[in-house]
Amino acid sequence: METSQIIPLVIIAIIGILTLIFLIPGLTGAPYVPTLKKSVELALTKLYPIKKGDLLIDLGAGDGVVLYTATKHGAKALGIEINPILTLIAKWRFRKNKKITMKCRNFYHCHFPKETTVVYAFAVSIHIEKIRRKIEDEVTRLDKPIYFISNAFNLKDLKPLKQLDTFYLYKIGPAKK
Numbered sequence: 156m157e158t159s160q161i162i163p164l165v166i167i168a169i170i171g172i173l174t175l176i177f178l179i180p181g182l183t184g185a186p187y188v189p190t191l192k193k194s195v196e197l198a199l200t201k202l203y204p205i206k207k208g209d210l211l212i213d214l215g216a217g218d219g220v221v222l223y224t225a226t227k228h229g230a231k232a233l234g235i236e237i238n239p240i241l242t243l244i245a246k247w248r249f250r251k252n253k254k255i256t257m258k259c260r261n262f263y264h265c266h267f268p269k270e271t272t273v274v275y276a277f278a279v280s281i282h283i284e285k286i287r288r289k290i291e292d293e294v295t296r297l298d299k300p301i302y303f304i305s306n307a308f309n310l311k312d313l314k315p316l317k318q319l320d321t322f323y324l325y326k327i328g329p330a331k332k
């Protein structure tokens with residue numbers, strides 16, 4: 156095969172791989188669409204005033220905009236992201252920020268640290284109840300309530316403590332024994 160035939164194949168292969176990396180997460184949580192900086196700021200000041208002592212987990216952290224905003228207000232932040240490219244970008248962007256930890260994992264397979272106080276997710280509606288069950292399992296394992304901020308979608312049969320703009324704030328407690 157000549158070089159002129161190989162180059163288009165390589166380009167098609169790269170585009171195919173990138174498309175898969177960015178689209179597959181849509182099947183498990185949501186494809187990559189970042190929350191607007193202004194909106195995150197609103198959610199973490201007016202809906203849930205985040206502070207020193209909080210540990211926020213962003214389930215599907217994207218490029219880390221939510222993590223960064225949480226740390227600006229003194230909290231620690233853990234991002235769990237399935238897309239290795241986005242994980243690398245966030246790790247590079249926030250390499251000097253000691254309050255941010257970024258993991259390239261499927262969040263359904265991760266245990267939350269015991270210091271977790273608040274979980275954030277910007278998912279699509281079909282996954283929101285599965286994410287809720289994941290949070291309930293972790294809250295029961297840790298035996299303490301955790302706040303949950305959902306961007307764009309509300310939970311069935313659970314009244315939010317507050318609602319602001321596109322955000323819903325819930326408090327999820329351990330299952331009764």
Ligand SMILES: C[S@@+](CC[C@H](N)C(=O)[O-])C[C@H]1O[C@@H](n2cnc3c(N)ncnc32)[C@H](O)[C@@H]1O
Pocket residue numbers: 180181183184185186187188189190191213214215216217218219220221235236237238241260261262263276277278
């Ligand atoms: C709508 S974006 C939100 C990004 C970020 N949280 C924000 O608000 O700017 C959803 C992210 O979740 C990631 N994602 C989807 N399913 C996932 C899973 N099972 N585990 C980890 N990350 C996941 C996607 O790759 C995508 O970056």
